[in-house]
Structures are given as C-alpha cells and as structure tokens.
Amino acid sequence: MINDKKIKALISLLDDEDNEIITHVEKEIIALGEDVIPFLEFEWENNFNPVVQKRIEDIIHALHFELMKEKLIKWKNDGAQDLLEGMWIIATYQYPDLEFTKLKNEIEQIYYETWLEMKNDLLPFDQVKVVNNVLFNKLKFSANTKNFHSPANSMLNMVLESKKGNPISLCVIYMLVAQKLKLPVYGVNLPNLFILTYKSDQTQFYINAFNKGLIFSRADIDNYISHLNLSQMDMFYEPCGHIDIIKRVFRNLVISFEKVGDSYKVEEIKSLLRLIANEGENVD
Numbered sequence: 001m002i003n004d005k006k007i008k009a010l011i012s013l014l015d016d017e018d019n020e021i022i023t024h025v026e027k028e029i030i031a032l033g034e035d036v037i038p039f040l041e042f043e044w045e046n047n048f049n050p051v052v053q054k055r056i057e058d059i060i061h062a063l064h065f066e067l068m069k070e071k072l073i074k075w076k077n078d079g080a081q082d083l084l085e086g087m088w089i090i091a092t093y094q095y096p097d098l099e100f101t102k103l104k105n106e107i108e109q110i111y112y113e114t115w116l117e118m119k120n121d122l123l124p125f126d127q128v129k130v131v132n133n134v135l136f137n138k139l140k141f142s143a144n145t146k147n148f149h150s151p152a153n154s155m156l157n158m159v160l161e162s163k164k165g166n167p168i169s170l171c172v173i174y175m176l177v178a179q180k181l182k183l184p185v186y187g188v189n190l191p192n193l194f195i196l197t198y199k200s201d202q203t204q205f206y207i208n209a210f211n212k213g214l215i216f217s218r219a220d221i222d223n224y225i226s227h228l229n230l231s232q233m234d235m236f237y238e239p240c241g242h243i244d245i246i247k248r249v250f251r252n253l254v255i256s257f258e259k260v261g262d263s264y265k266v267e268e269i270k271s272l273l274r275l276i277a278n279e280g281e282n283v284d
Helices: 004-015 019-031 034-045 050-077 083-091 100-117 124-138 156-162 167-180 218-227 242-259 263-276
Strands: 185-188 195-199 204-208 214-216
Touching: 004 019, 004 034, 004 050, 019 050, 034 050, 050 083, 050 263, 083 100, 083 156, 083 167, 083 242, 100 124, 100 156, 100 167, 124 167, 124 195, 124 204, 156 167, 167 185, 167 195, 167 242, 204 218, 242 263
Parallel strands: none
Antiparallel strands: 185 195, 195 204, 204 214
C-alpha cells in the first residue's frame, strides 16, 4: 500500500541542494515500484518548481524503464512468440502509456481490409500483389526517406499513425498482416536492408517492403551481397526469428539516438539490447 504522506515527504526533499540526499530520495521512491507512478504524476502536475518537476520526470522514466525491462525479459523467456508484443514493448520506451490492444486492433483492421481483397486459389505472386495493393496503394504506407533515422520509425504506433517507416517497421507490419492471412511470409536479416521472404515447400522469393513490396529473386540477393563485398551466408536468404528482429530494431534506435546526440538514451537502448542478445555478442 502506497503511503501518500510518505511520498509527499520524499518529493519535498527533491528540492534539496545536496546530491547525496537527492540520490537517496530517488532510490527510495524507485524502490516503491510502479504503483507509485500515479502519485508522482499528480505531484508533477501540481508542482511548479522546474527542478523538482525534472527530477520527478526522471524518476517516472526510471520506473517505466524497469517495467519495460521486466516485460522484455518475460517476452524472451516465454519464447518470443508474439512479434507484435515485442514491438509494443519497444514502443513503450517512448510511449509508456501505450496499450497493447491499440496496436493489435490496428493490425487487425489492416488484416481485415486485406482479407476482403484476397481471393481463394491465388498464386503466391498474386497473393503478395494483393497485400502490396492494400498496404501501399490503398492505405498509403511508404518509406520514410526524408527522416530515415528518426526514432519514430522504430515505434510501431507512430508508423501506423504516420504511415511512414523504415525497412524493418514496414516489414513487421507486412509480415504480421501476411501471417494472419496464413501466408508463409517471414523476415530476412539482409545487411543494411531488412526484407521479407515468401517461403513455402514449392517456392521462395523475396519482398522489399521499403520499396512498395517489390518482388525479387535469390539471384538479386547474390548480386546485392557481391556488391557489398560480403560472403554469402544462409542468414541473408533464410527467415530469421523474432528475437533477431527485435535486436535489429534496437540497433536502429541506437543509431537514431546517436544521430540526435542523446547519449543517455543510446546507453539505455544498448542495455536493453544486452538483455536479449546472446552472451558475448557485441552490441556496440
């Protein structure tokens, strides 16, 4: 049970000039856990000291960040089954009040609009063309080339709202919709460009969601890899797992925050990446 008077007393000490006292008070408040957040938000709204407000903001962020880490670890330990849940957890870094059901409902709506256009017995290429038409022509999703490194490109709620994203966020939306349609579409960890593959027992080809769902072949990947002076590896051609996708989103965020010079957020995102990366993996 949260003690309102105790919180008020602790917050009153946030105006102290002694850094040791401030640090001690912040630790005490954080130790109270996420249940203290509504109290802190109320105090923030009713406190007109900008120094205290900033310290309250930092404490609220620290509490949300701990909660996010717990969710991320649980998601990984539970087998990383739901990619949408993983993307939601990432989005809560910037939008801690974002509800999972909001993202789920928006993906459901895109799926429904695509399902209405899908006909039985379509060939794989034609199935993909239907998804392309709905996503890129009807709903107007497109590549955010103007603000390519914006952190918003990695936040699925913002991509769904703006209809603009980076390669991986557009691929995630495409893949979530395609898989709900029972299409064998998966992510592929190509260097510098995240793509999709349509892979069944009978056929395999590739899809570039960053270029309006352009369909291409294995030979095109061969040429791309050769152009980058890299050796061919299975991971450049075959489906990757959900954890690989989430790790790549985190790496994109590291670059995004480096571009805007936010070193604090860079370190926070790197710590999240370490939580789900394999032991010994270099996350820098």
